[in-house]
Amino acid sequence: xxxxxxxxxxxxxxxxxxxxxxxWVFMRVSGxxxxxxxxxxxxxxxxxxxxxxxxxxxxxxxxxxxTWKLYDWLILALGLLHGANGLRYVLDDWxxxxxxxxxxxxxxxxxxxxxxxxxxxxxxxxxFGVR
Amino acid sequence: xYRGREGQWAFYLHRISGLGILVFxxxxxxxxxxxxxxxxxxxxxxxxxxxxVFQLGLLLLVAGVIxxxxxxxxxxxxxxxxxxxxxxxxxxYGVWGLFVLLYAPFVIKILGGILAH
Numbered sequence: 415x416x417x418x419x420x421x422x423x424x425x426x427x428x429x430x431x432x433x434x435x436x437x438w439v440f441m442r443v444s445g446x447x448x449x450x451x452x453x454x455x456x457x458x459x460x461x462x463x464x465x466x467x468x469x470x471x472x473x474x475x476x477x478x479x480x481t482w483k484l485y486d487w488l489i490l491a492l493g494l495l496h497g498a499n500g501l502r503y504v505l506d507d508w509x510x511x512x513x514x515x516x517x518x519x520x521x522x523x524x525x526x527x528x529x530x531x532x533x534x535x536x537x538x539x540x541x542f543g544v545r
Numbered sequence: 546x547y548r549g550r551e552g553q554w555a556f557y558l559h560r561i562s563g564l565g566i567l568v569f570x571x572x573x574x575x576x577x578x579x580x581x582x583x584x585x586x587x588x589x590x591x592x593x594x595x596x597x598v599f600q601l602g603l604l605l606l607v608a609g610v611i612x613x614x615x616x617x618x619x620x621x622x623x624x625x626x627x628x629x630x631x632x633x634x635x636x637x638y639g640v641w642g643l644f645v646l647l648y649a650p651f652v653i654k655i656l657g658g659i660l661a662h
Contacts, residue, residue: 420623420630442621449614453647456607461654465603466595470584473577490574497567504560529574536578 474542562609
């Protein structure tokens with residue numbers, strides 16, 4: 415069950431398992447990191463660049479550099495995990511029928527897993543051909 | 546946990562913006578990942594997303610990310626400080642103050658881009 419507490423000490427008492435407490439802490443830690451990663455990401459691509467000029471060459475040029483690969487991969491991994499766990503909280507609250515909840519989660523986690531593999535492949539296994 | 550008013554709104558908006566960001570993230574990964582199929586496929590897809598209606602959606606998304614992020618920091622303050630829960634309402638107005646500050650450049654740039662197109 416998701417933790418509803420508002421203090422770490424209470425959360426530790428309320429956590430039904432160590433895993434549940436881990437996710438509670440993970441949401442806070444990844445959240446702080448993502449705020450800064452995403453502000454930088456949006457500032458670079460929407461303010462410093464004209465959005466309408468973004469095309470394959472722009473993406474290729476950026477992703478030919480290891481630093482940006484890692485930056486984007488961190489957003490990919492943390493964003494998907496943070497989003498998946500947030501979705502789990504929402505499904506636990508809104509889908510009351512156990513069977514329906516189970517299959518919704520199977521589909522959701524499957525999609526998240528696919529996106530992680532797909533995104534990682536395009537970051538690290540695709541040659542953008544820019545030197 | 547909350548009884549109506551600001552705290553309840555903060556909670557609903559946090560959920561809605563979170564789900565919205567997740568939906569965008571899915572489209573965004575599929576769009577950028579299409580680079581693996583080469584420049585033609587990738588450019589055609591990106592041109593599709595350069596239509597004004599998606600730019601408006603992007604403006605909404607940026608708002609969602611900034612709110613979700615700042616309200617998330619508010620939640621963390623409530624979790625780990627002594628004053629956080631007591632001042633949760635004031636903190637929420639602080640979130641909106643910072644929101645306006647951070648969102649303004651995006652509105653000017655993106656809305657300007659749509660109008661100039």
